[in-house]
Amino acid sequence: MLKNGKRQVVAAQRVAPVRAVFTPAKPSLGEAMGLRDTEDALALRSSVALVMDQGSNEVLFQKNASAVLPIASITKLMTALVVMDARLPMDEVLTISEEDRDTEKHSSSRLRFGTQLTRQELLLLALMSSENRAASALGRNYPGGLPSFVQAMNRKARELGMNDSHFVDSSGLSSSNVSSAMDLVRMVNAAYRNPTIREFSTQTEHEVNVLGRTQHYVSTNRLVRGGNWDIGLQKTGFISEAGQCLVMQARVQGRNVVMVFLDSAGKLSRFADANRVKDWLEHSPSQQHGFPSSPNLTQRPGGAHAILASQQARGI
16 A cells, blocks of 8 residues: 555454354254164154054054154144134134244244134144144134143143154144154054044145235145055144154055154155155055064153153253
8 A cells, every 4th residue: 555655564464264154963862862773674764653454553664653752733634623623613714923933943933923814714724735824723722822722732632642742832833742653543443533633634735815816835745646546634834953854644455554754864864764664555565464563662761751751851
């Protein structure tokens, strides 16, 4: 630079480069417990798997079926059961409010605050598209509000014999919503008996009016959209603590079966696992004798309560 007509050399300051800090994602609870290391005869990528004949309750395949884990949006099936049990008017218009904001995972939603939809539309979006604000509004508009709704969820779980299960919200966003594969079969069977839940969970797409604009929603389950399955009921779920989850009732090779897959390692692996089980049922010469079963890992004493304590200790 020039100063008073003379050239002056100014030493350049070296600025240290800013490096992005990589923070590895927390492992799922199943991964932290070592469940993903369990080998099974079908080489599934789900830590937990259970396949049962719906008619006879025969266990066709099991892998860590007693493990109690977070279940993410599979929770919404219990939400649907409580809503239907309450016999509230399905044509009642409910409003999405700030109270339905996700403060747990800070997930986004296409249902903007002020959106008005019927209870029926909200239940459809919660089951088909796993809409979290829809599920929140359903719980919030229950007599007594969300606390009473959660109490009803846990009461329903006890009625169904779901002794490994515990619920804390209507959406499944909290990792404190936990269950076992055995319990989830009970919940799927109960939900399957309700024709509205069957219809809404297996619908492929739907349009709703959101503040004057038409929004198109699709099923979160690609197997429903694919058309190669005869699915009677389904629900997907995901939060990082739970991994990818899937429950289904389907008819395969003339047999009604219930499938549960928890803590699957990849985004599409739960669907691949379901297809692998379906292929086995359809083509294995040993299908009439059932599946080879993987050993169940011993679940820590206390079931759901022990898992909740473990999560709190790990900061989940």
